[in-house]
Amino acid sequence: MDTVAVKLTGPEDMMPHYGTEDSAGADxxxxxxxxxxxxxxxxxLIPTGLRMAIPSGYEGQVRPRSGLAVKKGLTVLNTPGTIDADYRGDVMVILINLGREDVVIERGERIAQLIIAPVTRADFQFTDNLEDTARGSGGFGSTGVK
Incomplete structure (x- = not known):
């Protein structure tokens, strides 16, 4: 899969763009x-001016930009946000300011990155018993921090 159809609902300069040849995420x-x-x-909720047709078997993951997080405390609230292959509405980004000062978002500012990734769908089956593991039900830091 190399192509994602994009319909612009805003100006042409809103098209997703990879910053470098090896960037994983498009801005x-x-x-x-x-x-x-x-x-x-x-x-x-910040609009991107985009709608897209992601091919079946893939998803779009909306992720934060590290520079905005470290410099301004700005991040994507539901990270990663998922754009399903059958969604055709406006792509929006939920931003939250975790910093101590107001953050101003200007038109055309790069606010998030989009990763197109394959999706694996599971066949969920009911059972009364689960196989035991060494970890068991331990979670939320139960394996330690060092």
Whole structure:
């Protein structure tokens, strides 16, 4: 799979773009008419100006950009956000400001990255018993931190 059909609902410069030849994620841009301010702790849905047809058997993963996270405390709230292959609506990004200062999002600013990845669908089967493992039901740090 090399092609994802993209319909622009905003300007042409909103097309996803890989920053380098070996970038795993294509940049998604903010398609806003005027600057959007996120106060500390605030979250907003930011449009990208895109709709797409992801091929069956794949998904789009919307992930944060590391530079925005480290410099501004801005991240994707439901990371990774999933774009299903049968979704044809507007691609939006849920951003949250985890920093201590207001963050202003400008039109065309790179706000997230999109990864196209294969999907494995499981056949879920009911059972009364599960095979034991050494870990058992331990979770949430039960294996330690070092």
């Amino acid at each position: 998604l841009r903010a398609c806003v008419d005027s600057p959007v301010t996120l106060a500390p702790g605030e979250r907003k």
